[in-house]
Structure formats: structure tokens, C-alpha cells
Amino acid sequence: MRLLVLMLIFISTLSFAETKPQPTIPQQTNVEYQQLQTLNKELNVLAKEATSTTGSSLDVIRLQLLNKNKELRKTLVELIDDKNADKKLLVKQVEQQITFAAEAEKFLQTKVERDQKDLDKAKDTDKLVALKALTESRDFIILVLNEEWENYQWMERLGKPQPNAIKALKNNIEHRLDFMSASLTFGSQAVDLNEKQLKSATGDELKALQVSQILAQRQVDSDTKNLTDLVKLADNMGIDTAEYKRLLFEQTGNVTDDLLNSKVMWSIATSWTTEFGSWLFENLPQMIFKVFIFIFIIFAFKTLKNIVRKMVTRAVSTKNLKMSMLMQEFFISMSGKIVFAIGILIALSQVGLNLAPILTGFGVAGIIIGFALQDTLSNFASGMMLLIYRPFDVGDLVEAGSITGKVSHMSLVNTTIKTFSNEIIIVPNSKIWGDIIKNVTHEKVRRIDMVFGIGYSDDIEKTERVLQDIVESHPSVLRSPEPNIKLHTLNSSSVDFIVRPWVKTDDYWDVYWDITREVKMRFDREGISIPFPQQDVHLHMVEKAIESKIAN
Incomplete structure (x- = not known):
């Protein structure tokens, strides 16, 4: 990558060196103008130094050129957003x-073609190095394409649209998308073929296939990354990329927001439908037998399911396990x-269906459904937590x-x-688990x-004897x-006794009501009084006022 960067910077050096002297930027109080003027001067100085410098010093100067050009582009963005900026200068x-x-793209395209030839001619031991060089060249050319698109956007904002150039760039991007998708498809097929051959290969053939498999997988990874970057750029340019996103999804299996796009989903569905139709036509002579096997396996496992349910029912119903009803029903x-x-999975595999796309589709559908059914x-x-911690069971009297x-x-x-008034209330488990749970009947004794309360004039000992006798x-x-x-x-108006008898849980309310009535x-x-709140009002001050008035 370092060599590629230095070679690209060399092109930029020629560009700066061969162009006419930069127009003098009027002195402005604006910081961005001053910075732009400074960067242009520095780029010219570095370009001149690069023409007369060799060795490691040249590498340093070229790297400085690249960094200065990045700063220049950043300053241009800030000035373009300024409505009062000098548009002609920009x-x-x-x-x-x-x-x-444009010069960088031509240079890189030539280098990509040369790297591809070097990769084709390279020996097996040198192919990884050649592939790395090709990958770096492709990565860099995508960066340049992004800068080209950004340049045309700048021109449009400055009132100098470039429709022909943009059209040419879109055609270029579409051509690269087609080429890269074809390369990815070919590479994926090569990987699948190598995997099949590796299963039966031995000795030297196995080693050669292993090396070939590594190279093919590296090529697929490189093509996948390049196609992903091109798709992002194409999306920004308004190019239809549904078919390429489908290819990326089938290759990587990564779930992204793009899958929610109707065009992408339709492309995926169409692709799967086409594959299924082709498979059905090619395997039609064997379908009758496979359908028979499928039905037989489904019937056998349905019978086995009933047997397993009965065995699990007997196992979880034993008193030694002490499982709650919810846990028993869950396991059954x-x-x-x-x-x-x-x-079902075994039956589908016997029919010959490729379960990978189906399971992938279920996975995508599961994620979408999961978002829709968060509550x-x-x-x-929460139901799982209730199952594990068992705060209550069926038949318990609870407050939840x-x-x-x-x-x-x-x-x-x-x-x-079921409430005391015979109402049926269905409560979501999240409401129960997220609140206080009170199990009234969990314990056998309560x-x-x-x-x-009695009055202050009543006999304390007599009251104690009466309460003791009642209980x-x-x-x-x-x-x-x-x-x-x-x-x-x-208390303020009574002497309060606590009465706390122990009863069986089932007798709680009967005893509570009986004792209250008997007391x-x-x-x-x-003759023991039960006081109730009362208030005495004394009018001593009023009487004195009346007596004083009469006396006067």
C-alpha cells in the first residue's frame, strides 16, 4: 500500500509541477481564505522540491503532498458552504x-490491469503478494472515485454543474459494479468447487487445493469489500443497486437496513424462486420417491413426538422434582x-432442499418479527424468570x-x-415480574x-382474659x-391490643371474621367499651367575654 500511495502522489506531483502558477488569492480577513492561500503555496513549494529530491527525502515530500491536498479539500468544503465566498476562485x-x-484514476486503472496480469502469471508462492497489490490498487481507485463524485457535487453547489461528467462517472460506476459482481460470483463458485474437491483429495493434491482455496477465499473477500464500497458510492449517486445488495446478502449473510428495501427483498425472493424452480425441474424424476420419504419421516416423528410428550409428562409429574405447573407445561x-x-429438518434434508437459504430467511424474518414484537x-x-424462580403456581392466591x-x-x-368477584383478568408477565409479587397461600400456615381498642377506663386484665378466651x-x-x-x-383515644393467632392458610378469612364478630x-x-374518634369543644373564653360584657 505504501508503494501505491507514493506512486499516486508522484502523479499529483507532476500535476502541481506542470500546471500554471496558482492565481493569487486576494487578501481576506477570512481565516479559510488565508488557509487556502497558505496550502496552495505549500503545495507548490513541495511540488518543486519533489522534482529535485531523491531517496527517502522524496518519500517524505510525497507524503506531505498527500496530507496537504487533504487539508486543501477540507478547507474547500468550508469555503463552499460560505455564501459570501469567492466562487470564481473556488x-x-x-x-x-x-x-x-482524473489523472489518478487513469494511473490506477493502468496499475490494476498490470497487477491483474502479474497475479495471473505469478507462481503459487507469490500469488498472495500479487493479490495483495491488486487489492490495494482496487481499494485506492474506489477512494478516487468517491473524490470525483464529491468534486462534481462541489461544482454543482458553486453553480457550475457538470451533467456530462456525472453521467460518464455513473456509467463508469455501473460498469465496475457489473464487473465486480461477476468476479464475486465466479470466485464464489471456485470456492464451492474447491470445497467439494478437498473432501476427497489426499497427499500433494490436497496441499495444492488448500493453497488454491486460500487464494480463492482471499479473492472473494477482496471482491466482496470492493463491491460493498461501490454499492455505497452508487447509492449516493442514485444508481439502482438492489441486485448487487442481493448478491452481497447471499454471499455474506449479513443483515443490514438495506434488506428492508422493497426492491432488495423482491430481488432476493425472485432469486430464491428461480433457484427453486430450476431445482424442481432437474429433480422431478426423483420427487415422487422423496415426497414419500418426506411424509414417512414426518409421520414417524409426529408419533415420536407424542411418545416423548408422554414420557416427559410422567417424568416432570413426579413429586420428587417439585416442579411448578408452568415449568411442567413448558418442558412437555x-x-x-x-x-x-x-x-421437519431431517425430512427437508432428505428431499434435497438446501436448508442454508431457508434458515437464513427464517433468521431475517425472526429479526424483523423480533423488532415488531418487542413487548x-x-x-x-418475564415468563422464563417466573418459571425459574417460581414465586407462585397455579391455584395460589396472589397479589401481582x-x-x-x-x-x-x-x-x-x-x-x-381469577378475582374474588369471579372476574377473569389476563395480566402480561412483564407487568407481574416488574412489580411486587405477594403470594398469600404459598405457606401452609399464616x-x-x-x-x-378499648377505653382508658376499662379493665386491662379483664380485657386480656376475654381476648384470650375468644382466641x-x-x-x-x-x-x-x-x-x-x-x-x-x-393511642390518642383508645388502648390498643394486638391479637395474632396462627391458622391454616385455608382458614385465614373464616377465623378473621369469626374472631372480629365474637370480640x-x-x-x-x-361491659368493655370500644371507643371511636370524638372531639370535645370547650367555650371557656366565650363565657368570660360574655361575663365581662354584662359587668360593663
């Missing part, structure tokens, strides 16, 4: 860039689907996703909850937390753990 500068790019469903999917995938991921009720059904996407006399209250009855808070009835019989 036009001359851009015309010089056009001349330079997935086991059958995996077996059947394998059967569904989020629910699926701001909904309270009994879990009636679970899937990897949503959970169905504690009931109740608070009862102990209820048949559903557990003796172990022991219930907890304590005076808890001296009210017993307190009434025992």
Missing part, C-alpha cells in the same frame, strides 16, 4: 481537483416441539401486577388471575394480625405456634 480550485482525480410443550422440528418478547422473558386473586392459568406470555375457644386456631395477645399502644359481642356483654 471553481478554479475544484477544477484542479477534478484534473488531479418444548419436548414435543423440538422433536417435531428435528423431524411480547419482554413478556416471554396490582391484581389480587387466584391464579387459574399460567403461560410464558401471560398469567390468568398469622392473622388484628388490633382491638383459644376457636377450633381453627392453632395451638402451635402460640397466639400472641398483648397491650400494644396507648364485638363479648365486649358488649362484658
Whole structure:
């Protein structure tokens, strides 16, 4: 690449050396004008030095020339965007860039042809070096083509459009696209042929084929890169590149935004349809037998799927595994689907279909569908987390996703909850997993937390005995753990007792309601008051004011 750059810079040296002296740029207060004037002077000086310098110093000067020209182009862009810039001066500068790019393209085209001949004549041991030189030349010529297109855009912005030159450049790009796509197709076929021959080759033939395969693959990689760069340039120029993008997709398998273009998708679909039609016509005599094999394999795997589902059902239903219903259904469903999917793939391979394009198409479709179903995938991921961590199961009473009720059904996407009012609510799993989950019936035993208040004039010990008797006399209250009855808070208008008996989870609400009812009835019989909020209003200041008024 270094030698190629130096040779190209040599062309630029001749360009600067042979052109007439640069027009003097009027002194301006604008920084860009001053910079442009300075760069032109420096380029002229370097061009003169290059004609009388040899050796490593010449290499340094040529590299400086290239860098200065890049700075010049950058300054030109800034001045072209300036509405008050001197257009005549800028036009001359851009015309010089056009001349330079044209000379560089001619030189590089000649070098590409020479490098191609050297590659064809080179020995196997020297082909990699020759291929590298050819690749560098092609890469550089694409850079020059991009600069040519940029130059014509500058001229159009300066009011000097070049329609004929642009048309010629587009024809040039289209010709290169056709050549590079044909070269890529030929190289891909060579790679496929070498792969088939490598499977049966041995000894010296194997080594020769391995070298040939490396060279062919390098050539394909180089053509792919060059075609990709040309397609980008062609897109900027408004050239139709759908067919070339299809070829790149089939070659690399890379998924890009270009695949969403209707023309590209239609080109891919048309190509696959054409290939399938050709294959069907060539293999028609064998199709009947292969279709029979296909149906037989599908039927066999469908039977095997049912057998596997039954075996997995028995396995996951054992009490030792203690799997949730969601996990059991997941394993049962997935086991059958995996077996059947394998059967479909085997059946398709027996028919002779090339699964690579099909799987690639499924992959592309999967990505597109994935973007469209992001919320569904989020629910699926949350369902997997629920399956793994098992915060609740079917039949549990839960408070999840701001909904309270009994879990009636679970899937990897949503959970169905039946409320106390017999309503069916389907909650997305992402809402459940992203919120607080409260499982009311997970444990077999629960504690009931109740608070009862009495008046400050009531007997504390008597109240404790009454509460203790109510709790102990209820048949559903557990003796172990022991219930907890304590005076808890001296509130503003009441003395509060906590009553915390332990019960079976299924008896929770029955005991809660029974004890609450019995406390009210017993307190009434025992003369224990249950205070309620009240407020006394005293009017002492008013009375004093009235007495004072009467006295006066």
C-alpha cells in the first residue's frame, strides 16, 4: 500500500509541477481564505522540491503532498458552504481537483490491469503478494472515485454543474459494479468447487487445493469489500443497486437496513424462486420417491413426538422434582416441539432442499418479527424468570401486577388471575415480574394480625382474659405456634391490643371474621367499651367575654 500511495502522489506531483502558477488569492480577513492561500503555496513549494529530491527525502515530500491536498479539500468544503465566498476562485480550485482525480484514476486503472496480469502469471508462492497489490490498487481507485463524485457535487453547489461528467462517472460506476459482481460470483463458485474437491483429495493434491482455496477465499473477500464500497458510492449517486445488495446478502449473510428495501427483498425472493424452480425441474424424476420419504419421516416423528410428550409428562409429574405447573407445561410443550422440528429438518434434508437459504430467511424474518414484537418478547422473558424462580403456581392466591386473586392459568406470555368477584383478568408477565409479587397461600400456615381498642377506663386484665378466651375457644386456631395477645399502644383515644393467632392458610378469612364478630359481642356483654374518634369543644373564653360584657 505504501508503494501505491507514493506512486499516486508522484502523479499529483507532476500535476502541481506542470500546471500554471496558482492565481493569487486576494487578501481576506477570512481565516479559510488565508488557509487556502497558505496550502496552495505549500503545495507548490513541495511540488518543486519533489522534482529535485531523491531517496527517502522524496518519500517524505510525497507524503506531505498527500496530507496537504487533504487539508486543501477540507478547507474547500468550508469555503463552499460560505455564501459570501469567492466562487470564481473556488471553481478554479475544484477544477484542479477534478484534473488531479482524473489523472489518478487513469494511473490506477493502468496499475490494476498490470497487477491483474502479474497475479495471473505469478507462481503459487507469490500469488498472495500479487493479490495483495491488486487489492490495494482496487481499494485506492474506489477512494478516487468517491473524490470525483464529491468534486462534481462541489461544482454543482458553486453553480457550475457538470451533467456530462456525472453521467460518464455513473456509467463508469455501473460498469465496475457489473464487473465486480461477476468476479464475486465466479470466485464464489471456485470456492464451492474447491470445497467439494478437498473432501476427497489426499497427499500433494490436497496441499495444492488448500493453497488454491486460500487464494480463492482471499479473492472473494477482496471482491466482496470492493463491491460493498461501490454499492455505497452508487447509492449516493442514485444508481439502482438492489441486485448487487442481493448478491452481497447471499454471499455474506449479513443483515443490514438495506434488506428492508422493497426492491432488495423482491430481488432476493425472485432469486430464491428461480433457484427453486430450476431445482424442481432437474429433480422431478426423483420427487415422487422423496415426497414419500418426506411424509414417512414426518409421520414417524409426529408419533415420536407424542411418545416423548408422554414420557416427559410422567417424568416432570413426579413429586420428587417439585416442579411448578408452568415449568411442567413448558418442558412437555418444548419436548414435543423440538422433536417435531428435528423431524421437519431431517425430512427437508432428505428431499434435497438446501436448508442454508431457508434458515437464513427464517433468521431475517425472526429479526424483523423480533423488532415488531418487542413487548411480547419482554413478556416471554418475564415468563422464563417466573418459571425459574417460581414465586407462585397455579391455584395460589396472589397479589401481582396490582391484581389480587387466584391464579387459574399460567403461560410464558401471560398469567390468568381469577378475582374474588369471579372476574377473569389476563395480566402480561412483564407487568407481574416488574412489580411486587405477594403470594398469600404459598405457606401452609399464616398469622392473622388484628388490633382491638378499648377505653382508658376499662379493665386491662379483664380485657386480656376475654381476648384470650375468644382466641383459644376457636377450633381453627392453632395451638402451635402460640397466639400472641398483648397491650400494644396507648393511642390518642383508645388502648390498643394486638391479637395474632396462627391458622391454616385455608382458614385465614373464616377465623378473621369469626374472631372480629365474637370480640364485638363479648365486649358488649362484658361491659368493655370500644371507643371511636370524638372531639370535645370547650367555650371557656366565650363565657368570660360574655361575663365581662354584662359587668360593663
